[in-house]
Amino acid sequence: MSVVDDLLAVQHEDTTADQIRHRLANLPERATLEAALAERETTESGRDALRLERLELDRRQKRAEADVEAVLARIRELNERLYGSGISSPKEAREIQEEIDRLKPRQDDLEERVLEVFEEIDPVDARLGALDARAEAGDEAIAEAQTVLNATEAGLAEDLTGVLERRDAAAAGVSVDVRDRYDRLRGMFGSSTVVGFDGSGCRGCPSAMPAVEVDRVKHLEAGTLTDCTECGRLVAR
Template sequence: MNAAPADQIRLLDLQAIDSKLDQLAHRRRSLPEHAEIDKVNADHTALKDLVVAAQAQHGDTTRELTKAEQDVEQVRARAARNQQRLDSGAITSPRDLENLQHEIGSLAKRQGDLEDVVLEVMERLESAQTRVTELGARLEHSTVVLTEAEGRRNAAYAEIDAEAEKVKRDREAVAAVIPADLMKVYSKLRETQGGVGAARLYQRRCEGCRTEFSITELNSIKAEPADKVVRCENCSRILVRTADSGV
């Protein structure tokens, strides 16, 4: 394959631009905010689950308190009715009076036990509310941290993308004057050779794979016509000869 020496040298300019684009893409993928966002997202998801569980516990305890208070009210109402019957004087049978007084006493004890239950449930409800409030505050803080991290990432994206757009325009200008067949070979080599399709021959070395050539190999390269597209025997990349290549 042949190409004008100037076009071959332009490949080095194109390679430098493509390497710059690769570096920008790597920088975009490797932003420290990615790891931070992943961690905060995981914490945020865990906190949301905890908030849901705490709210469910709070709801269950609220219903438990309502039921306990209703039980107390039922016992209190029944005791009040019995006391009213007792105070009315309508019951004259000694046995009935004794039974009623016994029931009033039992209801008083039952009411006391149920009121203890109400107090215990109220304490648990207060703890449940405290946990909901605490977890809600932590979730709100996590949301702020996540938003700030995403903002920093997006700002970094914008900076990198703006630079990449400028570099892409430079690439278009250089690529437009390189022959299509040479571009095709270069592009294919970039895909198979880790992003480097063309390398300079400098001080007996291929700058692509750092292989040092022998005098015999250099003389062989030197013997090739100036428009011959030389390939490195070691890495197969296009080996661009320049004024300081020594050949």
């Protein structure tokens, strides 16, 4: 292998390594995972809001039930007095009976309110149940997306390791001086830092090589490197 072959191999592995890094940075598997995480986040905030709503309904239910209980306790108390032995006059008995009669419709109203709260609770519980199921499905989707992403990343990381090992092996055949020139130019020319000579000019640039220069390169020994005076790339003869 000539220096040129080794340098072309280095360039080839560098290009492949860049492609792998680009793939690693733009994996659709990562986008899938991010979408699953975002969806899960939406489900969770929906669930949080609904849980608050459910708590509020819980409080209303307890309050309504306590109101019913208070009225029932008052009615019990009045009934005990009415049928007890402490009544002093028919007038007092009448007054007690009147209060009981006033409390009955109040009790009905309050019991109606308890039922109304229950009716509001039912659909909220149904929606909560649906969100719980969606959250569970979301967790599964996240776990699966993470597994797929990990496997893809591991595969590419392994590929990259192999590429870098081959790159190092090829670079060992290139002098430090040439390597430095290549490394410096690569930032500018990327995968076409080292280009071939097509017999009439540099394959890397659109400018025509001056005839004198073409003649010079033509007479170089095969396997030598030279600079393109037009674009600055390394031209392999």
